[in-house]
Amino acid sequence: MKKGSGMPIICGVYKLYWDTCPSFYIGASYKINHRFARHKADLERGDHANKEMANLYLLNGHPKLEVIELCERNTLLERESFFITQNIDNEFMCNSIFVDITAILLYFKFFQLLTPV
Numbered sequence: 001m002k003k004g005s006g007m008p009i010i011c012g013v014y015k016l017y018w019d020t021c022p023s024f025y026i027g028a029s030y031k032i033n034h035r036f037a038r039h040k041a042d043l044e045r046g047d048h049a050n051k052e053m054a055n056l057y058l059l060n061g062h063p064k065l066e067v068i069e070l071c072e073r074n075t076l077l078e079r080e081s082f083f084i085t086q087n088i089d090n091e092f093m094c095n096s097i098f099v100d101i102t103a104i105l106l107y108f109k110f111f112q113l114l115t116p117v
Helices: 032-045 051-060 073-086 097-114
Strands: 012-017 024-029 064-070
Touching: 012 032, 012 073, 024 032, 024 073, 032 051, 032 064, 064 073
Parallel strands: none
Antiparallel strands: 012 024, 012 064
16 A cells, blocks of 8 residues: 555556446556546536446446456556457447547557567
8 A cells, every 4th residue: 555545556447337337438547546536526527428327326326346357557558458348339338438448459569669570
């Protein structure tokens, strides 16, 4: 736990879900608890970037958090893309696929530039 923060530093892939409906969101963060707090604050302010999640919040309240997999920071996007890809055909996943895929492609392009040939 980071000294003075009160929140453990958890790095990995997470799922946000509601008990009242089958919808869910997959994300990744090197500080999952901080990211979850940010999701909740954005939803409360009506300022969440994911409009489907914002609508789900209005109907169902705050989502719950499930840590799907712990991983190292340098593998976050790779592991997140794995779980998103596994659910790509699931109509209840409310990730914005275009944005997520764009981030993943940029991630891999960035690391290709760093990898010696």
